[in-house]
Amino acid sequence: ALVEQVTAGVDLEAAQKLAAKVKSGDGFDLNDFLAQIQQMKQMGGLSSLMDKLPAQLTAKAGQMDMDKAERDIRRKEGIICSMTALERRKPELIKATRKRRIANGAGVQVQEVNRLLNEFEQMQTMMKKMKGGGLMKMMKRMGGMKGMKGMPGMPF
Numbered sequence: 001a002l003v004e005q006v007t008a009g010v011d012l013e014a015a016q017k018l019a020a021k022v023k024s025g026d027g028f029d030l031n032d033f034l035a036q037i038q039q040m041k042q043m044g045g046l047s048s049l050m051d052k053l054p055a056q057l058t059a060k061a062g063q064m065d066m067d068k069a070e071r072d073i074r075r076k077e078g079i080i081c082s083m084t085a086l087e088r089r090k091p092e093l094i095k096a097t098r099k100r101r102i103a104n105g106a107g108v109q110v111q112e113v114n115r116l117l118n119e120f121e122q123m124q125t126m127m128k129k130m131k132g133g134g135l136m137k138m139m140k141r142m143g144g145m146k147g148m149k150g151m152p153g154m155p156f
Contacts, residue, residue: 028127030088033120034080037073078106079116091117 080088082105087094094102094117096110103110 028124030080030083030091030120031085033123034077034088037077037080040073041077075106075108075112076116079103079108079113082106091120 079102082102083094087098087102094113099110099113103113106113
């Protein structure tokens with residue numbers, strides 16, 4: 001059921017464009033981040049996706065407050081929507097006065113805008129690492145995917 005929901009909710013063309021954009025070095029901007037949030041909402045939101053995960057994963061995730069997570073996602077969407085098109089393309093332009101304006105427009109505190117920008121920066125760094133085939137290297141360093149050693153095509 002999860003695979004069907006994700007397949008139905010994901011805009012394959014948009015996902016391919018994002019992958020090509022990241023691979024070409026054009027980078028990952030706040031428009032892309034917003035598109036991912038909106039795509040997740042189209043799939044029924046975080047709680048809907050969590051309901052379809054296996055019990056082992058949902059037990060760990062059950063510790064999260066889904067309502068709080070959903071509110072947080074809506075808040076992030078509001079913050080990004082309060083930015084100008086230029087600010088979304090070039091978040092490095094966002095200084096104190098712009099942060100205040102964005103926070104007022106989104107109905108949040110400036111700290112929320114700072115938190116979003118910090119999270120975005122971390123995602124941007126991760127996307128840059130994936131650009132050069134860094135995903136496998138990153139997974140190796142994290143020790144992830146150890147259970148996939150016997151799978152064909154896996155380099156570790």
